[in-house]
Amino acid sequence: MPSELSARIVSALAQHGYNADREAVTLLAGAKYPNTALEEVLDLIADDTLRITAADVRPVIDSTPSDPSSITEPANKDSTRDNNAQDQSISDQKTEYLPSQSNSPNDVTPDLDSSPEQTTGASQPPQKAHTSTPETNQSVNSFDINGDITGRSTGTGSYDDFVSVFRDRYERLSSHLRSRVNHRPTQAIGSMSGETDTAIIGLVNDIRSTKNGHWIVELEDTTGTFPCLVMKDRSFADVVNELLFDECIAIEGTLSGDGEILFANDIHFPDIPHNHTPNTADRHVQAALISDIHVGSQEFVYDAWERFAAWLHTDEADAIEYLLIAGDMVEGVGVYPDQDDELDIVDIYAQYETFAEHLKSVPGDIEILLIPGNHDAVRLAEPQPGFDDELRSIMSAHDARISGNPSFVTIEGVQILMYHGVSLDEVIAELPSPKANYDEPHKAMYQLLKKRHIAPQFGERTRLAPEDSDYLIIDEIPDVFHTGHVHKLGWGKYHDVLAVNSGCWQAQTAFQRSVNIDPDVGYAPIIDLDTLEMTVRKFL
Template sequence: MVLQSEIVNALSYATSKGYQIHPDAFAMLKGLETDVLKAVQEIIKQKKQTKMIVVDDVKNVVNPGRQEALAPVEQIAKVLVDPTPNVNTGEGVDGYALLFKSRFEKTMRILAQRPDSKRMTKISTVKQMGKGSTGPRPAGAAGERSLANAGTYVVSGLLMSRRTKKNGIELEVDDYTGRLQVTAASEDAKKQAANLALDQVVMLELENAKGVQGLAIKNVFSPDIPDHLPNKSRSEAYAVLISDLHVGSKYFMQQEFLRFLDWLASGDDDDVVRKIKFLCIGGDLIDGIGIFPNQDKELLMMNAAAQMAHTAKLLSKIPKHIKTFIIPGNHDPGRRALPQPIFPEATSGGLYNLENCTMLGNPAYIELNGVKVLMFHGQSLDDVIATTPGMSYQRPAEAMKVLLKARHLSPTYGGRTPVAPESEDMMVMTEVPDIFHAGHVHVTDVDSYRGTLVVNSGAWQAQTKFQQTMGITPSPGIAIVVNLATLQPFKQDFNLLL
């Protein structure tokens, strides 16, 4: 990480040459492990048109297609965040009040990094000023003079509701001082409003507009992740991402999974396998008991203990040199409400005896050879897909992007995803991941968003009757392999081709 003095020198140089640095580009420069002044000098040397240094300028200079000689293969793993030690469920209304207070405050610290946040004012102040008010502003209210000059208002709060009306989409936002109903009337504003997750924190730029009762939305600002250069491994080490085994189900694809385990053990016989150093398993190891009505008709093993024991036996086949990280899902033993602590050892079936396996809660951040990986089972994708236009189970990466934009892993309260009333909201994405790994929906999908590799790693369970009724076509029996030196993913298919 660069020193403050280096940043100051780089900024001074850019200013002296008549250039400005976009906030996203500035954030990227601050995170570089390189000579920032030289980078800025090179950018200015190359620029031929605008006087604004943007993210693409930084990328072109820092990573211009050249790759340094890779260091010898390393295997360094760290657990950055595990919710387990901090799980301390509150109770009832008071517990949820603390949860949403924490969500608001943590996300506001993220939003505070945006330039527009300097113009932010309280909802109560906007309501006191009234639509189109030109009279004196209340003394002490933040940003009244700039708001009066700009003709716009900037507020932030939790998105309490979203309703489609004749004249647009009506949003209701709530901060500590009150609630405000505003309307997205323009096509651009309606598109932005439709893609917000309910109960996320959002910042809105508002204005008086013709034909709109009350204030109209001019711009929508989600907390979002910044466009960034991801961390990469110095050596060409690989990580394998899988999830949703559902051991115990009649539909568990044991033969395909055994084929996968045999592949991991093939060692020197395979160029890829030789470089695999890490395995991440994103929950739902077993099918569980009593998870949904009439589940017993789809089970081969009628108790969770037997399912867990069989899972441990299978995972014991993973070569000992591959460091394996496991989080729970909604079908696994233990608490189902988010965040989930680690598997209870008493009902783990022997998982804790596997020396190369590390049990973590859901969600969890780990670092693999310097690459930050966010592991999340993905229960909340059900709510995102159900409430966001254009989303479907066949493209889960798009729904995962909604969570990245909201900077929250389970924003919607009262939907399909149970959320515990914790005093701290541990689902806020305070860290920006290099890889965002989820499962749950049983469909393999890979994409990238603003420098983050987005991976849904599918499943090892064939299509169930419930999925048939829902029109969900799973893509099971596939592992996602990521080269940590380049963050390039590829699929390894273990289904037999007929």
């Protein structure tokens, strides 16, 4: 099948708002007069058709009377993007779509020998027809940021700071549980009669097993602590393996005869409600989610980044108006032992200058949001403030928005929780592999959503800064949860919240080889904000 003609057919269909399967495109390209065949197919299909199939094409193949050369590319939309970049050929890219049902790059077998037209044209999701005027088709730049610690940090590390942040954590997370259980303060439970039904809401203070294999979970609230016994034969006993210290839960049960312990009948998490209905944009617009660029590393994959940036200038990427980068713009300096041996750029400011140069290759009409990660030149303790004025000035060429880590971003009405993802290491280390692992990073993200907290466990692998309030609580329910850090690609939905870990742009380092992590490099998840459907582009 002539790839150029096929690409023109796919473009013409997309211009009319339709998708087509490969066989339909093949039949149209092989027709005696493809242009007329295409026009007749469009006339005959039902109004509610989204995908044109071979069955739609076959009846009209032999009745096309016009010249195939008349098929032309759709005209470009008015845009402020660089025309030179649009003309740049990317025909040598190894580019593909991954289906939205998949949640791992290993779920598909990429056809990397195919041309971009063949691997992406007939398998991309339906696109809306561009029927609006240039004025209404432009970005409305609906972009709001909440939960940013930048300029608001008050913590000094004092005892009072720690008391304040944990008291705030308890009060806010317990509010999500109070309507579900008839709870009592631990101090009041201590004076209740034995064999009374009650419930406790508290932070997990201790977890220990008995000699018989049962579990004792000690909860703490603002009045004291109280032990709860989870019998190993109860249907919910395995949930204990999902618990982390310092997270907020509720335990319902019956007091022992002496009133000294609560026999657990159920365990509740703050959790995302099952009836959550996601917000969507009221027009067809897309956002690209990426993270972990690591400019300055010898393993930064420059070629993949250049392919990605060049693709953003093409018609296929025309609906992408937002680029969200979830931390680690640069490799940093002194982040881990002997890092200097793996640096291509040894000066931290030079790393950011080079990153800024790479950012210039992104189309100028794309709104960019940057949040820091653990390799960036900000404090390591979370919540992390955005970059300081000097680094902001270095990265000012594209006029990117800069916020702290984490940040709650509302774009075109869609609420996106941006978090670099350091606590995923802790969740993966502490929980059983089926619940959280590096090959399926979105499952660890599910746990954070279930616990309604970015970093539930304090004082272990994740550095946390005490503030006057807990900036890491997931108060509002996001429609999209975007993380990075672990350099693995994975996505899925938890109670209709789309969780996406976007991989990286850095090849395997010596450290990753030592811990057997094989990074997913050069991927760009693309979200349709009007449907929250997602496809993944690969540029390596």
